[in-house]
Amino acid sequence: xxxxxxxxxxxxxxxxxxxxxxxxxxxxxxxxxxxxxxxxxxxxxxxxxxxxxxxxxxxxxxxxxxxxxxxxxxxxxxxxxxxxxxxxxxxxxxxxxxxxxxxxxxxxxxxxxxxxxxxxxxxxxxxxxxxxxxxxxxxxxxxxxxxxxxxxxxxxxxxxxxxxxxxxxxxxxxxxxxxxxxxxxxxxxxxxxxxxxxxxxxxxxxxxxxxxxxxxxxxxxxxxxxxxxxxxxxxxxxxxxxxxxxxxxxxxxxxxxxxxxxxxxxxxxxxxxxxxxxxxxxxxxxxxxxxxxxxxxxxxxxxxxxxxxxxxxxxxxxxxxxxxx
Amino acid sequence: xxxxxxxxxxxxxxxxxxxxxxxxxxxxxxxxxxxxxxxxxxxxxxxxxxxxxxxxxxxxxxxxxxxxxxxxxxxxxxxxxxxxxxxxxxxxxxxxxxxxxxxxxxxxxxxxxxxxxxxxxxxxxxxxxxxxxxxxxxxxxxxxxxxxxxxxxxxxxxxxxxxxxxxxxxxxxxxxxxxxxxxxxxxxxxxxxxxxxxxxxxxxxxxxxxxxxxxxxxxxxxxxxxxxxxxxxxxxxxxxxxxxxxxxxxxxxxxxxxxxxxxxxxxxxxxxxxxxxxxxxxxxxxxxxxxxxxxxxxxxxxxxxxxxxxxxxxxxxxxxxxxxxxxxxxxxxxxxxxxxxxxxxxxxxxxxxxxxxxxxxxxxxxx
Numbered sequence: 001x002x003x004x005x006x007x008x009x010x011x012x013x014x015x016x017x018x019x020x021x022x023x024x025x026x027x028x029x030x031x032x033x034x035x036x037x038x039x040x041x042x043x044x045x046x047x048x049x050x051x052x053x054x055x056x057x058x059x060x061x062x063x064x065x066x067x068x069x070x071x072x073x074x075x076x077x078x079x080x081x082x083x084x085x086x087x088x089x090x091x092x093x094x095x096x097x098x099x100x101x102x103x104x105x106x107x108x109x110x111x112x113x114x115x116x117x118x119x120x121x122x123x124x125x126x127x128x129x130x131x132x133x134x135x136x137x138x139x140x141x142x143x144x145x146x147x148x149x150x151x152x153x154x155x156x157x158x159x160x161x162x163x164x165x166x167x168x169x170x171x172x173x174x175x176x177x178x179x180x181x182x183x184x185x186x187x188x189x190x191x192x193x194x195x196x197x198x199x200x201x202x203x204x205x206x207x208x209x210x211x212x213x214x215x216x217x218x219x220x221x222x223x224x225x226x227x228x229x230x231x232x233x234x235x236x237x238x239x240x241x242x243x244x245x246x247x248x249x250x251x252x253x254x255x256x257x258x259x260x261x262x263x264x265x266x267x268x269x270x271x272x273x274x275x276x277x278x279x280x281x282x283x284x285x286x287x288x289x290x291x292x293x294x295x296x297x298x299x300x301x302x303x304x305x306x307x308x309x310x311x312x313x314x315x316x317x318x319x320x321x322x323x324x325x
Numbered sequence: 326x327x328x329x330x331x332x333x334x335x336x337x338x339x340x341x342x343x344x345x346x347x348x349x350x351x352x353x354x355x356x357x358x359x360x361x362x363x364x365x366x367x368x369x370x371x372x373x374x375x376x377x378x379x380x381x382x383x384x385x386x387x388x389x390x391x392x393x394x395x396x397x398x399x400x401x402x403x404x405x406x407x408x409x410x411x412x413x414x415x416x417x418x419x420x421x422x423x424x425x426x427x428x429x430x431x432x433x434x435x436x437x438x439x440x441x442x443x444x445x446x447x448x449x450x451x452x453x454x455x456x457x458x459x460x461x462x463x464x465x466x467x468x469x470x471x472x473x474x475x476x477x478x479x480x481x482x483x484x485x486x487x488x489x490x491x492x493x494x495x496x497x498x499x500x501x502x503x504x505x506x507x508x509x510x511x512x513x514x515x516x517x518x519x520x521x522x523x524x525x526x527x528x529x530x531x532x533x534x535x536x537x538x539x540x541x542x543x544x545x546x547x548x549x550x551x552x553x554x555x556x557x558x559x560x561x562x563x564x565x566x567x568x569x570x571x572x573x574x575x576x577x578x579x580x581x582x583x584x585x586x587x588x589x590x591x592x593x594x595x596x597x598x599x600x601x602x603x604x605x606x607x608x609x610x611x612x613x614x615x616x617x618x619x620x621x622x623x624x625x626x627x628x629x630x631x632x633x634x635x636x637x638x639x640x641x642x643x644x645x646x647x648x649x650x651x652x653x654x655x656x657x658x659x660x661x662x663x664x665x666x667x668x669x670x671x672x673x674x675x676x677x678x679x680x681x682x683x684x685x686x687x688x689x690x691x692x
Contacts, residue, residue: 136575138571138572139572140571140572140575140576141569141572142564142565142568142569142572142573142635143568143569144564144568144635144636144685144688145561145564145565145568145635149561149564152561153561153565153573153576153578154565154573154576154577154578155576155577156558156561158557158558165557165558166552166556166557167556167557167558167560167561169556193688195688196688
C-alpha cells in the first residue's frame with residue numbers, strides 16, 4: 001500500500017476491498033514516491049513498529065484539578081497493531097483520560113511513556129508530533145465541503161511558488177480516494193459534500209485522514225455513540241482495518257458489545273479509578289459486561305441487549321469472537 | 326485486432342470515473358454550482374429589457390448599466406467572500422465614502438501628492454478592516470452588530486470630519502491637483518468601442534460603447550476572487566471557517582487570520598470603489614456609499630451565497646451585481662417609477678434565499 005502512511009508492512013485491507021475499489025487502489029499503487037506525496041506529513045511519518053510493541057504506556061497516571069481528583073492510578077498500554085478499549089460510564093473519567101492522551105491536559109501524577117521515554121505532553125500539537133491523533137466526536141468536518149477538501153483541510157497540498165501557490169486538486173482527490181478505499185470505503189465521488197455521507201462513513205473519513213497524516217496511535221472518542229447498530233458495525237470494521245495496518249488504537253466507549261469484538265486489551269474506568277487493565281485472554285465478554293454494569297444490573301442488561309439486537313452484525317460478530325476465544 | 330487489444334492499456338489523463346456516476350456528471354456538476362440561478366436570472370433580465378426598451382440594448386445605454394454593475398460588482402464580490410467566511414460587513418458602503426473623502430481632502434486641502442493621498446486612504450481602509458476583524462474575533466459578537474457600529478461611526482465621521490476640515494460636505498476641484506491625471510489613468514479612464522455594426526444600431530444612434538476602468542477592475546477582482554476561492558489554501562479556509570468554524574480550528578485552519586483577512590478585503594474593495602468613483606465623477610459627497618451596504622449583500626445572496634456562510638461564489642456575486650445594474654437602468658428606460666427597483670430587489674432577495682436554502686438542504690442530504 002504505497003500511499004499509506006508510514007509504509008505498512010502488510011495490507012490485509014486490500015484483499016477485502018470490493019472489485020472496483022481494488023483495481024483503483026492497485027492502479028494508484030504505481031504512484032509510489034511521486035513528487036506530490038513528498039513533503040506531506042504522511043511521508044515524514046515514522047515507520048510503524050512491529051505488532052505488539054508498546055507505543056504508549058501509562059503507569060499510575062492521575063489528574064487532579066485543584067482538590068478535585070478526576071483520574072487516579074491508571075495503568076495500561078497501547079501497542080502497535082492492537083486495540084486498547086477504554087470502557088466506562090458517563091463521568092467515569094474517560095474524557096479526562098482522552099484529554100491527557102491527546103495532549104489537551106497535562107497529567108499531574110504518574111508516568112506517561114511514549115516510545116519508552118517519559119513525557120509531559122503540553123499541547124495537542126506535541127501529541128500529534130509524536131503520532132498521537134485524536135478523532136473527536138464531532139469529527140472536525142465541514143458538512144458543505146467536498147470529501148477531498150475535508151480530507152486535506154488545514155494540510156492542503158499545493159503547487160507553485162509563494163505567493164502564487166495553488167491547490168494540487170488532482171493529487172488530493174486521488175489520494176483521498178485511494179486512502180478511503182484502503183480503509184474499505186468506496187466512494188462514488190470524492191467531490192460530494194461530506195454532509196451527504198452517512199455517520200459511519202464520515203467517521204471513516206476522519207479516521208483515514210488521521211492515518212494518512214501520520215498517526216501511529218489513533219484515539220477514537222466514542223465513535224459509535226451516535227450511530228445505529230449497522231453503522232456501529234461499519235465503524236468497528238474500520239477500527240479493525242486501522243489496527244491491521246499496524247496502528248495502535250485507543251477505542252473509548254461505554255458499550256462492551258462494541259469493544260469486545262475489536263479489542264485486544266480492556267481498561268475499565270469507574271468514578272475516576274481504573275478497575276483494572278485486562279488482556280482479552282483474561283476477560284470473557286460476560287465478565288466485561290458484568291464489570292461495566294456493576295454486577296447487580298447484569299441480568300437485566302444482558303437480557304435487554306439480547307432482546308434488542310439479537311441479529312445485528314455487531315452481535316453476530318461478537319458471538320463469533322466469543323466462540324473463537 | 327491489435328488496436329482493440331491495446332485500447333484498455335492506454336490510461337486516461339484523468340483518474341477513471343466511477344461507473345456509478347452517470348455520463349452527464351459534468352453537466353450535473355455545472356448545474357450544482359451556486360451561481361447557476363443568478364446566471365439564468367441575468368440572462369432573462371437582459372433579454373427582457375433588450376426586447377422591451379429601445380435604449381437598453383443601444384451602446385450608449387449599455388455603457389450606463391455596465392458601469393453601475395461594475396462598481397457594485399467589485400463590492401459584491403468582496404462581500405461574498407466575507408459571507409462565505411460566515412461574516413457580514415455593514416460598514417462596506419460607508420468605507421467607499423471614507424476612503425474617497427480622505428483622498429480628496431488630502432489632495433485638495435493639504436496639497437499632498439495624488440499617489441500619497443491614495444496610499445493614505447488605502448492604509449486607512451486596511452486599518453479599519455483589521456479593526457472590524459479583530460473586534461469581531463476578540464469580542465465574539467456577531468459581525469452584524471460590530472460592523473453596524475463601525476458603519477454608524479464612519480457615516481458620522483464622513484459628515485462631521487469633512488465639515489470640520491473643509492467647511493462643506495463635498496470635495497471638488499481635483500482637476501487642479503498636480504498628478505491627478507496619473508491617478509485617473511488607473512481609476513477613471515475608459516475605452517470606447519464602436520458597435521455600429523450591431524444590426525439594431527441605426528445611423529441616428531451613437532455607436533459608441535464606453536467601458537470604464539471600473540469594469541476592468543470588476544472583471545479582474547471577480548477572476549482573482551474565484552481563483553482564490555477555488556484554487557488556493559486561503560479559499561479552502563474561507564469555506565471552512567464559514568461552514569464549521571470549530572472543525573476548521575481543530576484541523577489547524579488559522580481562523581483568526583482568515584477572518585481578519587476577509588474584513589480587510591472588503592475594506593480594500595471599498596477603497597478601490599472609492600477611488601473609481603472619485604476619479605470618474607471628480608467629486609466626492611460625504612454621503613457616498615451610505616445605504617449601499619445592503620445592496621452588496623443582496624447581490625451576494627442573489628449570486629448564491631448562503632446567509633449562514635460556507636457556501637457561495639464570486640462569479641455569482643458579480644452576476645448579482647449585473648442583475649442590480651441592469652434592473653436599475655432598465656426601469657429608467659421603461660419609464661417606470663424608480664422606486665420599483667427596491668420592491669424588485671426585495672422580491673429577488675427573498676426568492677434567492679429560498680432557492681439557496683433548498684440547494685443547501687439538497688447538498689447536505691444523505692444520498
